[in-house]
Amino acid sequence: MPPRRVITGRSQEPRQRFAEELRSLRMQKGYSLRPLGDRLGWDWSLFGKMENGETLGGPEVVQALDQHYETPGLLLALWELAAGDHKQFRERYRRYMALEAEAVSLWHFAVSVLPGLLQTPGYAREVLAAGGLKGPELEQQVGARMGRRELLEGEDAPPFRTILSEAVLRTAPRDSGEWRGQLEYLAEAAERPNLIVHVLPHSAGMHGLMGAAVMFLRLPEGRTVAYTENGYRGELIEETQPVEKLQLAYDAVRDLALSSAESRKFVLRILEEVPCDPST
Template sequence: MPARKSTSGHKPSARRMLASELARLREESGKSLGELADETTYDRAYLHKLEKGDRIGSPEVVRALDGVYDTGNHLSLLWELATEDAIPDKYKRFMELEKETTYRYQYSPGTVPGLLQTEAYAREVLRAGRPRSADELEEQVAARLARQEWLRQPDRPHYRVLLDEAVLCRATQNATTRQEQLDRLIHMADPPYTVIQVLPFSAGLHDLLGGTLTLLWLPNGDSVAYVESTISGDLYEDAADVERLRLSYDLLRDSALPPRESVALIQRMMEDSSTCSTRDST
C-alpha cells in the first residue's frame, strides 16, 4: 500500500509532530493522564495541553517524558525543533545565518541580550511584554535559555557586546534579579571569545538608540545585520546597508569603555547596588 499523503499538502510542523508523538507514546504505554502526572510530577491538564499541541512545554517536562517513555533524547530533539516553529520567518533566516557565523557583534540600548540573560531576568523581561499565560511565559523563558547553548560550544564564534549604561543600572522588580544578572555578565566576559563593553551615558546621543543591532560575519566573508525593536525586526543582507550599520557600531565602540574598565564598572555597580535613580551618570 502506498504511503498516505498529507491532505493539506503542507509539511507538518515540528510542534504538531511533538504533540502527536506524545499522544502516541502515552496511548502505547497504556497510561492515563493521571498516572503520567504522578510519574512526571506535572499537572495532568498541562500534560493534556502538550498532547493537543496547545503548549510545547519546557525542557524539564520533555526530559521527564523522555525518561518515562525511555525514548532517550528523542522528545527533547523534537522540542528543540518545535521552539523554532513559533519564530517569525525573518528571524528564522537570521537564526540560520547565526549558526554559520564566525563573529557576532551586538549593541543593546535597553536590556541585557538574550544570550547573556539569567533565567530570572529573562522571565521578568518577557513578563513585561505582551500578556502571556503562565505556561506560555515559562515555555518562552525555556526557549530563550536553550539558545544560550550557542555560547557553550567549544568552537563558539567570537562575541562582542556593547551595553548601554542604562542596561546595567536599570532596576528590576526584584533587586536580587538585577544583582544576579550583573554577576552573570562579569562571569560571561571571557576575551577573546566573549567581550563586553559598556557605552557610558557621557557618549551622548547616537543613531542606534532606537533598537538592538546584531552584526554577523559569515565564513565566506559576507556579513548581515539584524535591527530589532520591541515590536519588529529587520534583517539586512545588502552590503551597503550592512556597511552603514557596521560604521555606526564601530563609532559606538570607539566611545565605549575598554573591556577591563567595563567589567570593573559592572563589578562596582553590583557591589554598591546602584541604579539609574541612585547614582550619577558616568
C-alpha cells in the same frame, strides 16, 4: 497521472511530520525526554507534547532544538509549515534565527536591555513579562531564551562582542536578588575567552545607534547580515550597503565605549550598588 510516490515513508501532513522529525532526531541521539529537557533547560514534558503533536512549541524552542541536533533551519522550516499561519512567525525572524545558528562570529549593541544570549532566567522573565507575556507562554519563552545561550558555550562557540549602553545597567529588575544574579553572570561571562563586553557610558553623548539594538552575524561564506530591533518590531537586513552603514555606526560607538577591562570594573561597581538580601 500516477499518484506521487512517498519516498521517505513519513507523514505528508506538516504537523505530524514535524512531530515525527523531533522524535526521530532525539532517538538518533539515544536519550529520553527528561535528559533532553535537562540539557536544553526546559520542562521535559514540553518536548513530549511536541513529539505527540499536542503542541508545536514556540520558535525559540525550535531554534534551540535545531542548534542541539545540528540541523540549522530544518526544524524551523518544518515548524513554519506546521503552524500554517505566517502571521505567527515572520519569515525574516525565522531566517534570522537560522542564520544566528550558523554564524562564525557575532557582535551586538544593546540600547535598553541585555542581549538574550547573556540573560539569566529571572531577568529574562521580567523582560518578557514587561512585553506582555504571562502564564505558560511566559515560562515557555524564558526556557527558550535560556536554551539559546548554548550558542555561546563549548569549545567551538563563536566569538561574541556586545556593547551595552549604560542605560542597560541602570535599568534594574524589581527583584534585587535577580538583578544581583544577572550582574554576577554578566561579570563571569565577560571573562570567557570568546566573549567581549563593553560599556558605553552616558558621558559618551549622542551616537548613531540610539534608536535600536542591533546584532551583526558573520556567516561562513564571509558575508555579514544585521538584525535591528526596537520594542515593537525587528528587521533582518541582508543588503550590503545598509549593513555597511550600520557597521560604520557600530565602529564609531565602539570607539566611544570603555575597554573590556574598564567595562568589567564598571559592571562590578554597579553590582556593589545593588542592595543585599537581608535574609542571606
